Amino acid sequence: MAAKKKSSKAKHVPKKTPSEKYAFTQKMVTSETCIKCSTPCARGMAYVEKMKDPGAVGKGVPCHLTKGKGFK
Secondary structure, eight states: OOOOOOOSSOOOOOOOOHHHHSGGGOOEEOHHHHHHOSSOOHHHHHHHHHHTSTTOOOOOEEOGGGOOOOOO
């Protein structure tokens, strides 16, 4: 039997953006942590404003200051 030829073309894998690459390593923080933060970000401050409403329920927001490098 004849062996099959391997394709010489490599599969094209789209590059991930830094926010996608490190998304799984970011910690979820509560509004209390965002209030105390020394370098407030827009995402955190928007979350704090949302949580100021009476009866607001939140699960936290990913903090970009706690991201780490992911695995390839």
